[in-house]
């Protein structure tokens with residue numbers, strides 16, 4: 098079993114897929130390794146590629162506000178991505194890139210042993226919950242698998258594109274908080 102620092106070192110120097118050639122910085126997940134809650138998005142964006150930290154741009158501000166709305170902050174949770182390197186032009190990560198990178202997420206999950214996993218957006222939900230997951234219909238619902246509660250909410254960038262999604266995402270975050278309190 099690797100430590101967080103060992104895992105981060107692997108990710109920082111990883112050559113396992115083509116994204117290694119175009120990234121500026123690989124973006125290892127970050128947060129509280131003892132948290133019961135793991136948030137998973139799809140891939141780092143432009144700001145994250147520059148800073149090497151998940152969710153540092155406008156999406157990060159939306160995410161922090163959503164956490165704050167239920168009395169949490171980044172030190173209370175762990176946040177990571179399916180792929181750790183930025184896909185050029187913000188395209189979706191390809192299936193082969195997800196496949197190459199998924200072992201790092203599995204190790205992060207083993208390190209954290211979360212009780213709740215929250216997928217941020219369709220791509221993470223389709224990778225983690227079910228390939229045909231419909232984020233518009235199913236966001237905010239929970240299912241229990243292998244001793245872990247799984248759910249999905251809209252990705253913060255979707256809220257930036259369509260602010261009408263903010264209120265229903267806040268409601269989903271309240272459900273996450275309620276689930277946390279039942280653990």
Ligand code: SF4
Nearest residue numbers: 111113114117182198
């Ligand atoms: S996306 Fe993942 S598998 Fe591909 S180079 Fe980056 S860390 Fe390695």
